[in-house]
Amino acid sequence: xxxxxxxxxxxxxxxxxxxxxxxxxxxxxxxxxxxxxxxxxxxxxxxxxxxxxxxxxxxxxxxxxxxxxxxxxxxxxxxxxxxxxxxxxxxxxxxxxxxxxxxxxxxxxxxxxxxxxxxxxxxxxxxxxxxxxxxxxxxxxxxxxxxxxxxxxxxxxxxxxxxxxxxxxxxxxxxxxxxxxxxxxxxxxxxxxxxxxxxxxxxxxxxxxxxxxxxxxxxxxxxxxxxxxxxxxxxxxxxxxxxxxxxxxxxxxxxxxxxxxxxxxxxxxxxxxxxxxxxxxxxxxxxxxxxxxxxxxxxxxxxxxxxxxxxxxxxxxxxxxxxxxxxxxxxxxxxxxxxxxxxxxxxxxxxxxxxxxxxxxxxxxxxxxxxxxxxxxxxxxxxxxxxxxxxxxxxxxxxxxxxxxxxxxxxxxxxxxxxxxxxxxxxxxxxxxxxxxxxxxxxxxxxxxxxxxxxxxxxxxxxxxxxxxxxxxxxxxxxxxxx
Amino acid sequence: xxxxxxxxxxxxxxxxxxxxxxxxxxxxxxxxxxxxxxxxxxxxxxxxxxxxxxxxxxxxxxxxxxxxxxxxxxxxxxxxxxxxxxxxxxxxxxxxxxxxxxxxxxxxxxxxxxxxxxxxxxxxxxxxxxxxxxxxxxxxxxxxxxxxxxxxxxxxxxxxxxxxxxxxxxxxxxxxxxxxxxxxxxxxxxxxxxxxxxxxxxxxxxxxxxxxxxxxxxxxxxxxxxxxxxxxxxxxxxxxxxxxxxxxxxxxxxxxxxxxxxxxxxxxxxxxxxxxxxxxxxxxxxxxxxxxxxxxxxxxxxxxxxxxxxxxxxxxxxxxxxxxxxxxxxxxxxxxxxxxxxxxxxxxxxxxxxxxxxxxxxxxxxxxxxxxxxxxxxxxxxxxxxxxxxxxxxxxxxxxxxxxxxxxxxxxxxxxxxxxxxxxxxxxxxxxxxxxxxxxxxxxxxxxxxxxxxxxxxxxxxxxxxxxxxxxxxxxxxxxxxx
Numbered sequence: 001x002x003x004x005x006x007x008x009x010x011x012x013x014x015x016x017x018x019x020x021x022x023x024x025x026x027x028x029x030x031x032x033x034x035x036x037x038x039x040x041x042x043x044x045x046x047x048x049x050x051x052x053x054x055x056x057x058x059x060x061x062x063x064x065x066x067x068x069x070x071x072x073x074x075x076x077x078x079x080x081x082x083x084x085x086x087x088x089x090x091x092x093x094x095x096x097x098x099x100x101x102x103x104x105x106x107x108x109x110x111x112x113x114x115x116x117x118x119x120x121x122x123x124x125x126x127x128x129x130x131x132x133x134x135x136x137x138x139x140x141x142x143x144x145x146x147x148x149x150x151x152x153x154x155x156x157x158x159x160x161x162x163x164x165x166x167x168x169x170x171x172x173x174x175x176x177x178x179x180x181x182x183x184x185x186x187x188x189x190x191x192x193x194x195x196x197x198x199x200x201x202x203x204x205x206x207x208x209x210x211x212x213x214x215x216x217x218x219x220x221x222x223x224x225x226x227x228x229x230x231x232x233x234x235x236x237x238x239x240x241x242x243x244x245x246x247x248x249x250x251x252x253x254x255x256x257x258x259x260x261x262x263x264x265x266x267x268x269x270x271x272x273x274x275x276x277x278x279x280x281x282x283x284x285x286x287x288x289x290x291x292x293x294x295x296x297x298x299x300x301x302x303x304x305x306x307x308x309x310x311x312x313x314x315x316x317x318x319x320x321x322x323x324x325x326x327x328x329x330x331x332x333x334x335x336x337x338x339x340x341x342x343x344x345x346x347x348x349x350x351x352x353x354x355x356x357x358x359x360x361x362x363x364x365x366x367x368x369x370x371x372x373x374x375x376x377x378x379x380x381x382x383x384x385x386x387x388x389x390x391x392x393x394x395x396x397x398x399x400x401x402x403x404x405x406x407x408x409x410x411x412x413x414x415x416x417x418x419x420x421x422x423x424x425x426x427x428x429x430x431x432x433x434x435x436x437x438x439x440x441x442x443x444x445x446x447x448x449x450x451x452x453x454x455x456x457x458x459x460x461x462x463x464x465x466x467x468x469x470x471x472x473x474x475x476x477x478x479x480x481x482x483x
Numbered sequence: 484x485x486x487x488x489x490x491x492x493x494x495x496x497x498x499x500x501x502x503x504x505x506x507x508x509x510x511x512x513x514x515x516x517x518x519x520x521x522x523x524x525x526x527x528x529x530x531x532x533x534x535x536x537x538x539x540x541x542x543x544x545x546x547x548x549x550x551x552x553x554x555x556x557x558x559x560x561x562x563x564x565x566x567x568x569x570x571x572x573x574x575x576x577x578x579x580x581x582x583x584x585x586x587x588x589x590x591x592x593x594x595x596x597x598x599x600x601x602x603x604x605x606x607x608x609x610x611x612x613x614x615x616x617x618x619x620x621x622x623x624x625x626x627x628x629x630x631x632x633x634x635x636x637x638x639x640x641x642x643x644x645x646x647x648x649x650x651x652x653x654x655x656x657x658x659x660x661x662x663x664x665x666x667x668x669x670x671x672x673x674x675x676x677x678x679x680x681x682x683x684x685x686x687x688x689x690x691x692x693x694x695x696x697x698x699x700x701x702x703x704x705x706x707x708x709x710x711x712x713x714x715x716x717x718x719x720x721x722x723x724x725x726x727x728x729x730x731x732x733x734x735x736x737x738x739x740x741x742x743x744x745x746x747x748x749x750x751x752x753x754x755x756x757x758x759x760x761x762x763x764x765x766x767x768x769x770x771x772x773x774x775x776x777x778x779x780x781x782x783x784x785x786x787x788x789x790x791x792x793x794x795x796x797x798x799x800x801x802x803x804x805x806x807x808x809x810x811x812x813x814x815x816x817x818x819x820x821x822x823x824x825x826x827x828x829x830x831x832x833x834x835x836x837x838x839x840x841x842x843x844x845x846x847x848x849x850x851x852x853x854x855x856x857x858x859x860x861x862x863x864x865x866x867x868x869x870x871x872x873x874x875x876x877x878x879x880x881x882x883x884x885x886x887x888x889x890x891x892x893x894x895x896x897x898x899x900x901x902x903x904x905x906x907x908x909x910x911x912x913x914x915x916x917x918x919x920x921x922x923x924x925x926x927x928x929x930x931x932x933x934x935x936x937x938x939x940x941x942x943x944x945x946x947x948x949x950x951x952x953x954x955x956x957x958x959x960x961x962x963x964x965x966x
Contacts, residue, residue, distance in 0.1 A: 060824035119826065126722075184824055225727060229825050238789025239609075242939050243812040244708060244910030247840050248752060248804035249784075251794040254813035255748055258835075262745035265738055269731060301732075306721025306831075311734040311865040321731035329726040330737035331828050336815030337836060341543040341667055342712050342873035343602065344838055345814050345939060348789075352741075353820060355827055357730050382794040390825035427727030427827075456725050456828060 032414060033166040034475035038158070038468050045158050045471075046141070046464065048078065052116075052150050053134040053143040059094055059117035059184045068094045068180050071116050075178050078154075082161035084176060089196075091188035094180030098199070101164065102173045108481050109173040111202035111441065112160070113431060114153025114209060115182030118145035119456045126458035140461040148455035151462035152208040152448045152470065153178055159474025166475070171482025175202055179431075182209075185229070185391025186431055193438045204404045205435045206477070208470060210447030213294065213423050215463070218416045220408060221445035223323060223424030224432060226358035226395035228368045229331075231388040232260060232375060233351040240336070243346040251382035254335040254350040260385075261352055263378050264328055264371070269312040269321070271328045271356065273374045276367065281360040281397075283316075283324045287424075291319045294421065304452065323424035326362060330354045353390070357426060364392035393430030398442060407480035408444055415473025446473070515897060516649040517958035521641070521951050528641050528954075529624070529947065531561065535599070535633050536617040536626040542577055542600035542667045551577045551663050554599050558661050561637075565644035567659060572679075574671035577663030581682070584647065585656045591964050592656040594685035594924065595643070596914060597636025597692060598665030601628035602939045609941035623944040631938035634945035635691040635931045635953065636661055642957025649958070654965025658685055662914075665692075668712075668874025669914055676921045687887045688918045689960070691953060693930030696777060696906050698946070701899045703891060704928035706806060706907030707915060709841030709878035711851045712814070714871040715743060715858060716834045723819070726829040734865035737818040737833040743868075744835055746861050747811055747854070752795040752804070754811045754839065756857045759850065764843040764880075766799075766807045770907075774802045777904065787935065806907035809845060813837045836873070840909060847875035876913030881925060890963035891927050898956025929956070 038045075057071035058064040072088045072095045079086030079099035086099030094117060102109075121131035121144045129135040134143035141151065160174055177200065179189050193200055213219040234253040237246070266272040298318050302310050312321040321327075331354055336347030356367060372387050379385040399405075400422055412420045425445075432443045448470040454460045521528075540554035541547040555571045555578045562569035562582035569582030577600060585592075604614035604627045612618040617626035624634065643657055660683065662672050676683055696702040717736040720729070749755040781801050785793050795804040804810075814837055819830030839850060855870050862868040882888075883905055895903045908928075915926045931953040937943045 060822075060826075062823075120822065122820075122822065227727070227827070229827065231825075236790050239937075240940050241788065242910065243810075243814055243838060244710070244840055245805065245908070245934075246788065247810035247812045247909060248795045248808055249793060249801050250788055250790040251752075251792075252812045254816060254835075255744075255811070258741040258744040258813065258816075259748060261738075261741040265742060269734075305724065305729065305733055307719050307733040307865065308867055309734075309865040310732060311863070312731045318732050322728065325731055327726075327730035328738070329730045329735045329829050330741065330819065330833075331726055331826060332819030332821045332830065333737060333741075333833075334817050334821040336813065337605075338815045338817040338834075339543075339603070339605070340545075342714075342836060342838075343543075343814060343939070344710070344712065346812050347815065350813075350816075351821075352737075353825060355726060355825075357727055380794070382790065382792040384791055425728070426730060427725065451728075454722075456826065457723050 032476065034162050035472050037162045037166045038471045042468060046467070049141070049151060049154050049467065050134040052154060053145050054132055056132045057117050057145070057180065058120050059181050060120060068117060072097050072180055075116050078157065079176060082157055083164040084174070089192070091192045093188040096180060096189070096192055097178045098176065100175045101160070101170050103170050104173050104482065107172045108203040109175060109201065110478070110481060111200060111205045112153070112156050112174065112176040113205055113207045113435070114156065114178045115149045115180065116153070116178050117180045117183050118148065118150070119183050123458065128459055136464070137461070139463055139465060141464055142459055142461045144460055146460050146462035147449040147453035148460065149182065149209045151467055155448055155467050155470030156206065156208050156474045159471040160478065162471055163475040163478045171478050174478065175200060187391070189431055190434050193434055197438055200439060202439060202441050205441050205443040206446060207429060207432070207443050208446050208448050209429060210425055210427065210445055211449040211451050211453065212447060213421050215450055217295070218412050218418065218420040219423045219447065220405065220420045221425050221447060222398045222400050222422055224396040225426050225428050226362060226364050227355060227391070227393040227428040227430070228358065228364045228371065229353070229355040229390035229392065230368065230371060231351060231353045231390060232257065233349065233386040233388065234260070235349050235384040235386070236382070237346070237348050240348050241346040243344045246346050250346070251380060252346050253383055254347050256380060256383050257333070257335065257350040257352055260375055260378060261330060261354065264374070268314050269327065271326065273371050275370045276326070279361045279363065280326060283320055287324065288320065290422065291317065291323070294319065294423070322426045324359055326359050327357045328354060357428070358395045360395045360397045362395060364394055368392060391430070393428035394433040396432045398445070402442055404444055404481060408446060408477060410480050411473045411477035414476040415469045515959065517645050518955050520645045520649045521954045525951060529950070532624070532634060532637050532950065533617040535637060536628055537615055539615045540600050540628070540663065541603050542664050543603060551600060555580050555663055558599050561640065562659060565640055566647040567643070567657070572675070574675045576671040579663060579672070579675055580661045581659065583658045584643070584653050586653050587656050587965065590655045591686040592658060592684065593961070593964060594683060594688045595636070595639050595657065595659040596688055596690045596918070597639065597661045598632045598663065599636070599661050600663045600666050601631065601633070602666050606941065611942055619947070620944070622946055622948060624947055625942055625944045627943055629943050629945035630932040630936035631943065632665065632692045634950055638931055638950050638953030639689065639691050639957045642954040643961065645954055646958040646961045654961050657961065658683060672914055673917050676917055680921055683922055685922060685924050688924050688926040689929060690912060690915070690926050691929050691931045692912060693908055693910065693928055694932040694934050694936065695930060696904050698933055700778070701895050701901065701903040702906045702930065703888065703903045704908050704930060705881045705883050705905055707879040708909050708911050709845060709847050710838060710874070710876040710911040710913070711841065711847045711854065712836070712838040712873035712875065713851065713854060714834060714836045714873060715740060716832065716869040716871065717743070718832050718867040718869070719865070720829070720831050723831050724829040726827045729829050733829070734863060735829050736866055737830050739863060739866050740816070740818065740833040740835055743858055743861060744813060744837065747857070751797050752810060754809060756854050758853045759809070762844045762846065763809060766803055770807065771803065773905065774800065774806070777802065777906070805909045807842055809842050810840045811837060840911070841878045843878045843880045845878060847877055851875060874913070876911035877916040879915045881928070885925055887927055887964060891929060891960055893963050894956045894960035897959040898952045
């Protein structure tokens with residue numbers, strides 16, 4: 001979920017009485033073998049997840065390299081334990097883990113994708129617990145990586161295991177690819193998939209690296225935003241200067257940077273880079289209708305986020321802006337003196353990381369180039385400007401009536417007790433494009449997290465009940481696809 | 484020199500052959516008793532300065548509080564050793580040191596002002612030596628505080644000592660006030676001066692906390708810029724959010740901050756805050772003429788600063804902009820993720836420290852209020868905005884023909900072998916206003932530093948020869964004033 005994430009903040013949706021008050025009798029009648037098996041192993045499988053979360057597999061942190069590798073080895077071991085032939089594969093960066101169970105000739109082949117790497121835990125002082133000592137708090141498990149993505153992919157793995165143990169055979173061919181560089185933009189995954197194209201060949205991909213629409217409102221995500229992540233570095237004098245003595249004589253890189261980043265922004269959250277909106281696919285009328293039906297309260301959302309007021313492009317609802325309109329956000333900036341008190345410095349350098357979220361049919365490379373060109377055009381010649389390219393992703397729109405979608409709807413009904421809604425997301429999963437391009441396979445986005453799981457933030461968590469529900473859903477999905 | 488500092492970067496001025504080739508004979512003829520005395524104690528008095536520089540008296544750093552106090556005690560001890568009645572005085576913040584020698588009834592009273600506190604040494608990794616282990620490098624002494632202001636005020640103190648030892652009496656009454664909070668805006672100095680108004684009563688103040696115009700071009704500074712130092716804090720969502728999921732739904736404080744700071748800036752370094760230029764006193768024709776005569780090479784200056792190009796208001800020379808035109812500079816900013824790599828965060832808070840340098844007759848309180856009002860006017864209601872006031876100073880213009888100025892010119896001639904030029908400075912010394920307002924006393928700004936001393940920056944230094952020349956100048960100044 002570096003790129004894909006939650007769509008709203010609970011509590012927005014109020015579960016219906018019918019679901020909450022389902023009788024034990026009814027539950028018993030619909031209880032499947034898979035459910036039985038999962039229920040009998042709840043404690044044991046929660047401990048296994050905790051073991052995985054204790055490993056600080058922060059892919060962006062060079063100092064954690066060994067922990068990332070150790071995590072890959074544990075995932076591989078757990079795949080073998082589940083009944084897959086599995087191994088750790090070098091990629092040129094952090095390793096990938098791949099496992100398979102191919103006992104169903106003539107049946108479809110499903111590739112499960114996830115990632116075992118996690119975001120940095122900063123800022124550390126805001127965590128209630130050690131981010132790498134998973135802690136049960138009410139109905140949640142709190143840890144870095146709990147929802148993004150260890151808890152989610154491990155739920156699918158245990159679903160595969162439950163299917164193998166209860167059915168004595170796999171209803172479809174199952175492949176599983178868990179990478180270690182998702183949070184840094186998966187730089188080696190594309191080449192790995194290209195190289196292992198034959199091994200990874202499949203009919204569809206399943207990814208659990210996103211969210212339900214709300215608590216007890218499971219969802220299938222059919223749209224993802226794309227991403228362009230850049231960094232602007234402005235350099236002026238060769239060293240920091242006294243702002244009294246040199247102010248007015250040389251351009252201040254921090255002054256220049258604010259003007260350049262401001263120039264990229266139009267009013268009300270519009271992006272002011274020329275050509276930015278040229279290829280944007282407009283939201284279709286049926287989507288506006290569907291989104292409007294979803295249980296989403298803007299005022300409750302605002303309160304949950306804690307912002308004084310919601311904000312964004314005029315003429316669109318909050319869900320429309322979040323899911324289907326492109327944006328530009330500064331992700332961080334730094335320059336000069338930022339400590340306690342006052343220092344009258346004219347900084348020699350200033351930098352800002354910023355990213356643009358794209359919608360179909362915007363092309364990340366084209367947008368990156370437009371942005372680069374615009375920044376170079378407006379850069380004054382009194383400073384030196386460098387533009388770094390961190391990573392990108394194409395936007396995605398999956399047909400809602402494609403292969404496997406109806407099977408997933410039925411599997412959700414068994415795992416979660418109700419059918420999923422269809423939503424889009426503001427995040428990105430670049431690998432979805434790679435699977436489409438390299439393997440010709442479409443992805444089913446079956447998020448198990450919740451919108452307020454705080455992926456990427458302190459006190460990240462995962463709802464324990466959904467960890468088990470995901471296992472059942474996955475086990476049932478294999479059965480549905482094998483029919 | 485938090486606020487007052489260098490006016491140019493050497494090597495800009497080429498000393499005339501006449502001065503460089505002065506014969507030993509001529510030097511001998513003009514050698515005074517003061518010079519003899521200083522020359523006989525060069526080694527010893529350099530060691531004393533080093534001892535002072537070893538104390539890390541960083542006033543903005545709470546963790547250094549004890550070192551600040553220890554430094555005050557050493558200064559007090561050194562004043563007593565020089566022949567002054569001296570003691571450390573509590574101020575409510577870091578203590579001040581005051582000493583006096585009042586043996587000249589009917590003669591003028593001179594108050595020497597300086598500060599024993601220093602700037603933080605950050606960034607530490609750019610220092611060639613431990614910043615608090617003074618190191619001789621060629622003709623310079625390198626240490627935090629070497630030029631700003633320990634080396635300079637200590638030179639004046641040793642000049643007073645030389646005068647006392649050689650003359651057996653003081654030609655004028657001497658008072659000396661060395662404070663410990665100059666680098667944090669002297670918050671307790673004003674109240675202290677008001678409280679001790681009688682004790683501090685004087686006819687003029689001497690301050691050595693600035694620079695010569697260039698190496699071997701001593702200068703008397705007749706103009707200082709004023710200062711308004713503010714911090715803008717923009718708060719949005721209550722915690723950091725995922726920029727994919729929430730971008731487009733809530734205002735990003737980092738985006739908003741760049742737009743607000745950019746809105747304060749006009750083209751070519753102009754300040755765009757309405758009313759900002761209303762009270763600006765224009766540069767007078769005679770000043771433009773004087774500045775134009777000074778040995779200043781814009782291209783050499785640019786190369787020394789290392790900026791791709793010089794920059795600033797159109798229609799003014801670089802010296803005019805540096806000395807006599809108001810500016811706005813961002814001193815630092817921070818928000819969101821600033822570490823290695825990429826993190827797709829929508830930050831909950833962004834902040835920028837920025838300051839405006841003012842010229843006569845701009846009023847810091849009025850400018851601060853204009854700025855505050857402007858920022859609040861343009862702040863969107865989708866964020867919360869806070870504006871912190873760090874410190875301010877009024878601009879200063881000292882009459883060049885006032886009391887003591889001609890005596891200082893003669894003292895310079897003896898200490899430095901030539902008459903000083905008259906310059907203005909981009910920095911500020913708020914205390915100059917306080918002395919004028921509370922004691923009715925004008926300040927003589929007799930800077931001993933050099934423009935490339937790197938006050939406030941790594942590898943701060945002070946030219947050792949000027950340390951001794953300042954002593955002679957000070958000793959002679961007392962004699963001149965006592966005539």
